[in-house]
Amino acid sequence: MAKVYLENLTKIFEGRVLAVDRLTLEIPDKGLVSLLGPSGCGKTTTMRMIAGLEVPTRGKIYFDDQEVTDLPPEERNVAMVFQFPVIYPGMTVFENIAFPLVARKVPKKEVKKRVEEVANVFGIADVLSKKAHILDAGTRQKVVLARTFVRRPHVYLLDEPLTSVDPSTRVELRTVLKKLQSHLGQTMVYVTHDQSEALTLADRIAVMNEGKLLQYGSPEEVYNNPKNTFVGYFIGNPGMNFIGCSVEEEKGSCVLNAEDFRVFVPDLPNSFLRDFVGKKIILGIRPENLEIHAKAVSGAISFLVILVEPVGNRLVVHLKKGEKVLKAKIPRQEMSLQQEVWVRFPLEFLKFFDGETLETIEV
Numbered sequence: 001m002a003k004v005y006l007e008n009l010t011k012i013f014e015g016r017v018l019a020v021d022r023l024t025l026e027i028p029d030k031g032l033v034s035l036l037g038p039s040g041c042g043k044t045t046t047m048r049m050i051a052g053l054e055v056p057t058r059g060k061i062y063f064d065d066q067e068v069t070d071l072p073p074e075e076r077n078v079a080m081v082f083q084f085p086v087i088y089p090g091m092t093v094f095e096n097i098a099f100p101l102v103a104r105k106v107p108k109k110e111v112k113k114r115v116e117e118v119a120n121v122f123g124i125a126d127v128l129s130k131k132a133h134i135l136d137a138g139t140r141q142k143v144v145l146a147r148t149f150v151r152r153p154h155v156y157l158l159d160e161p162l163t164s165v166d167p168s169t170r171v172e173l174r175t176v177l178k179k180l181q182s183h184l185g186q187t188m189v190y191v192t193h194d195q196s197e198a199l200t201l202a203d204r205i206a207v208m209n210e211g212k213l214l215q216y217g218s219p220e221e222v223y224n225n226p227k228n229t230f231v232g233y234f235i236g237n238p239g240m241n242f243i244g245c246s247v248e249e250e251k252g253s254c255v256l257n258a259e260d261f262r263v264f265v266p267d268l269p270n271s272f273l274r275d276f277v278g279k280k281i282i283l284g285i286r287p288e289n290l291e292i293h294a295k296a297v298s299g300a301i302s303f304l305v306i307l308v309e310p311v312g313n314r315l316v317v318h319l320k321k322g323e324k325v326l327k328a329k330i331p332r333q334e335m336s337l338q339q340e341v342w343v344r345f346p347l348e349f350l351k352f353f354d355g356e357t358l359e360t361i362e363v
């Protein structure tokens, strides 16, 4: 068991590719932290540095209070699972899972007990005697995960382990992993570029972009209070709507002028927005927080429906007014193209970002 602390971790490849940029992050002991970000943002490089497979250009790595920056991988007691399963094709499933234990000269009886235990957890007890190469991709990844968990290392590093697995197995394995992690009480770092996976799995999410840590917080924090527009957009399905506005004053109220429409924020004198009168800001609102009405209601703005996408039991409705397009996520209902609807922006859900830095404006 270990807390992992990354201090100003930086990796520059070939003297020019800045893959990870001054990353400081504390992964609590027994925590399940997800590294989330788009392709190329430095997730795998970070994991490889934690595992000892890549030497940082600058910065330090600690496990608990011990600095491990220069320790070779085999002395770190971490296990890493990669995107694509790596199995020993000539061996049976049992031998594949037992491999790390046999290599450590664990007694045979104990090996058998632990392999059977973990095979049950991953639902592969019935294929233990089969040769690994005949298995499908999903089962192979189960074998790899079982082999990782049989070993009980200090830290588990899982790098998009469910990518090559079909969707139903993915949901099943996600649950197994979460249960195992909390049952074993071990530290796990889980890389994904799928925000819904991070939201369902992790205790804390580290959102990265271009090698930098943008925000580190609980799923609720990153969802409810994104630190900047990137996090607001990246988290959520679909991501947050953003509307560039200038802040104006009208009869003591604040008006956010988006050119195609205006949003009123009453009580300007009490509002932090008064400091922004005459300036540009970005208004953010999540698609699920827009209020859609079939008839005109007070304070609502009329929009035209230009696209309707069913997503599970909900609809994502694309709405247009002038040049502006917003997405609203609403319960399934009759909604036709070119229909006029009225949109309200509930004050309690409005987020404000600086028009230049794109960082959240602290209220």
Ligand SMILES: Nc1ncnc2c1ncn2[C@@H]1O[C@H](COP(=O)(O)OP(=O)(O)OP(=O)(O)O)[C@@H](O)[C@H]1O
Residues within 6 Å of the ligand: 013, 014, 017, 018, 019, 037, 038, 039, 040, 041, 042, 043, 044, 045, 046, 193
């Ligand atoms: N060995 C390497 N040599 C040179 N550049 C590299 C090397 N490994 C990674 N990079 C670059 O470093 C950056 C970060 O890559 P990394 O693989 O860590 O991203 P990632 O977040 O894991 O992306 P993905 O979601 O696609 O797996 C990218 O620009 C990548 O091209």
Ligand SMILES: [Mg+2]
Residues within 6 Å of the ligand: 043, 044, 045, 159
């Ligand atoms: Mg990667």
